[in-house]
Structures are given as C-alpha cells and as structure tokens.
Amino acid sequence: MKIGFIGSGIMGRPMAENLLRAGHQLFVYGRRFDRLEPMLVAGALGKGTPTEVAAESDITFTVVSDTTDVEQIILGDRGLVHGARPGHTIVDMSTVSPAATRRIAAALAERGVHMLDAPVSGGETGARESTLSIMVGGEAPIFEKIRPLFEILGKNIVHVGGHGAGQVVKCCNQIVVGLTFEGVAEAILLARRNGVDPVKMREALLGGFAGSRILEVHGQRMLDANYKPGFKVKLHHKDMAIVMDNAQETATPLPGAALIAQQMNALMGAGDSELDSSAIMRALERLVGEGK
C-alpha cells in the first residue's frame, strides 16, 4: 500500500521501519534530512512537503512531538490537507490535545478527508518490537480499514470512541502511570528513611495487590537509579500539560494528576528532561537533600 509517513523521532523511525518491512511503500517528509536518512536507506521515498506526501498516498501517518506540529503538518500552508484526495485517511499517532484533535478532524471532514487519533504507549521498545498499545479515536469503519496497519505496529489495539477519544485515553494512561510512579517512589523513600531495605520492600509488594508492571520495571529502575529512557521526562511533562488543559476545559478535578504535573515541573526545573520519567524518584529525593 502507498503510505505517507511523517515523523522520524525515537518513536516514528522504528514504526516506519516496521511498515517498510511489511512490504508497504512509504513516502516520507521531515524538516531534518539527517533523521530521514535511515528510512530512505530502508526504501522509503523522500518528498519535499507534507502536501506532496499526501498526494502520493491513500493513508498518511503522523508521529510528531506536539499539538502545534500536528496542526502545521496537517493544516499548514504546505500541509497534508492540500494534497489529500477525498477518502484519504490521516492517522495521527502523536500525543496531542483532544480538543485540537477534534478541531482538526472537523476541518478535514469538510474536505472529505478522514482522521483517526491513535496515540500509543509502550515507548521506544514497544515501537521497535511492535508491542505498542494503540488507543484509537475516530469512526469505526475507518478504524477497521486501518486496523491491519495498526497490527504491524502494535499489539493491544482498542477503538475507544469518536474523534479525540484516543487522546483522552492517552491522558488517562499518563495519569495512571504517573500516580503509580509516585506511589512506588514514595514507598521506596519511606522504606529507606525507616532503615528498611527497599529491595525487600519491592519484593514483598510484588506478589500482592500492590503489584504492577510499573513496580516491577520502574521500581527496579528507581532502586538502581537507572533513568536511561524509556519514556522521557520532557514528554511526560508535555503530556501532563495536555491532561491539565483537558481537566480545565472539562472542569474535571484531578488532584493526583495535578501533583504529577508538578513533579514533572520539578524534574524539568532540575534539568532532568532527558531522563526516563520514573525519575520522579529523584524529585522526591531532592526534597530531603538526597541524590543530585
């Protein structure tokens, strides 16, 4: 299939490579040519603008950093919308604002162009190993049409509702992940300050109701002070801003999420933007003058 693909970052690149490996023809665009190179070597064809990418394909994926980028790439002067024929589907796999997603979908619908919002969780490993969770918003028939491509990219693929619903569910994901991080980090700090071995604590909790993949994987990271990403603080920080904006727009009180947003602010302020977001442990350690 002829597929447009815009996004050559830590997530986009391995996803594009998985589509190429499955035998699809990819048309790519990127502002930074050096980042496109591995995709071109793997067989993708480079284009000069998003408009040209859309003109060559029936489906275009976008995997970029933030709401402004997505708006620019889709609706901007040289955006996908100007090349996309009616019936074209744009699948935005970035994590961006649910409200902006609904606006973009409405603007595309006026031109007969379909949209799915399909943010992912699972990080770089998930992108490489095709084990991403994909949370999809948009119309059901369009979801069914794109599903075979999602199955090349991920594992747990759920159609969660109409336009923006994928982004809302991604917000939910980041809240649950953040608060579980906070719980595990506070538990480690409390154990340590009581002179109790946090390694034993984690072991004891793993078998019971407090057990989770986060306690297992990120609990171990915190014990080892190993914050190699994984999923970067700067992205969780950006995602929590989307969560809190949505909370404000929908008048939803989220005291726990607000705390996580502040922890991400603390980590950004301390220069930890490139660490894995389980570095929330460091934000707590700093409060008592531990760590760097």
Place this chain on the structure above:
Amino acid sequence: MKIGFIGSGIMGRPMAENLLRAGHQLFVYGRRFDRLEPMLVAGALGKGTPTEVAAESDITFTVVSDTTDVEQIILGDRGLVHGARPGHTIVDMSTVSPAATRRIAAALAERGVHMLDAPVSGGETGARESTLSIMVGGEAPIFEKIRPLFEILGKNIVHVGGHGAGQVVKCCNQIVVGLTFEGVAEAILLARRNGVDPVKMREALLGGFAGSRILEVHGQRMLDANYKPGFKVKLHHKDMAIVMDNAQETATPLPGAALIAQQMNALMGAGDSELDSSAIMRALERLVGEGK
C-alpha cells in the same frame, strides 16, 4: 503445636480456622464471646485472659484492629507478657504503628520473649484462601522458626528486616495501593467527563504499562460502583494515619500519600466507612456532584 490466637475479626477468624485445619491446637481469647464461637466449634479452646492464652502456648498470634489494642493485649494488666515463658514468640499480624511495634518488641525482649511484626495484605479473600502476602519484621532465626506457620496462612512471605520493618512495608503497600486507586479513579472520571466510555479506556490501558491487578479488579469495581468490601475504607483510613504519623516521625515528605489520607478522610466524612476502599472513586465523583 500449641498456639495462642487473639483476633476474631474479618481477618483473624479465617486465619485461625486455617491453623486449626492444619492440625494445630489453638487457645483463643476475645472480648466478644459471640465472635469466638465459630472458632470454638472448630476445635479451639477458650481462655479468660491473654495471660492465660500465653501460658498455654509457645507462640501467640495477634490479629486486631489498632495500636492501642495490640499494646493492651500484649503489655496490658492481663496481657500476654505475664503468661509468656522466655522463648515464647508473639507474632503480631495487625497493621499498627512501626514505632509502637519497636517499643513493644523492646519491652518483650527484656523478658526473653520474641516478637515478629507480620502485617498482611490480600484482604478477607486472601485470609480465607491462604493467599495473603505477609511482610515480616524481626530477627531472622525467629522468622525461620515461624515460617511453617506463615505458610499455612499466606503465599508471598518475605522477611523484610528488623522489628517494625514489616509495619513499614505495610505502610509502603498502602501508599502504592492508594495512589494506584487514585490514578484509576481519576482516569475513569476524566474519560467520563470527556464523553469517552471508561469501559473501553480500562480495556485499552490493561494491556500496556498502566496495567495492574488494581486496574483490573478495582477498576472494574469502580465501573460497576460495587464497593462491597474487600478491604474497608475505615481500615485504609486508619492505615493512612499510621503512614502519615510515620512520615512525620521520620521527616519523610509524602505528597501523594497525604492526598490519599485526605481522600480517606473525605470517605469517612461522607459515611462510606464500611465500603471497599476503592470507593475513592466516590470521593472524586462527589467533587462534581455525581453519585450519592
């Protein structure tokens, strides 16, 4: 083996029955005779005071509600300490203050009586089905001596450190459980207020990094508004008071745990003390005038 057992509540009764079923002779005491009756029917022998219970046995278990009860039963006028011979081991499976535990253990040590703190997690189901997690503090040789009895009562049995360490790890457990509840509840609220089906949201999150037994079990409870305990609000409320006392004593900043303590205050204030503590969902719903 001749075992003393004090505690005939929701947790103590099934635990005592498991020890009886394993062939041990139990000596029991309780202020409320009606609650002792099923244990006596099952073959336990009733005694008039904790002192008499200790005099008949080599090991005594206590599974009661709070710190004051434990202190009274062990060190009070008619307490275990007055009947226990040197070498006797008192195993406190209640959830109480780590500091009080250390004090009690020190007082017992002066009389040559050993102590283990061995709080549990897993609720009534865990007690009935012998699948409790047991977090044990105290001396290693004493732990090894008691281990075969723990194996009758639970599954995930970890010696986590010296006196009080079991109680500290139980605090850690309640923090992680509470914050994961909060995360799941906020996610459900946010989905709902965005018009997104929270059932789909939970399904999408279960397969990814946000997945946990709590999302699975208590997430479903919250969706069904089924707060039949399980583990009661009034107990989680009491446990969070122990956590926050310990945080104050050890000068440990726990912003997330503090939020959970306040949620438990809200639930108690709203008359939800007998519900399962995943009713934290109701505390959030009330903020926006939903639910009762």
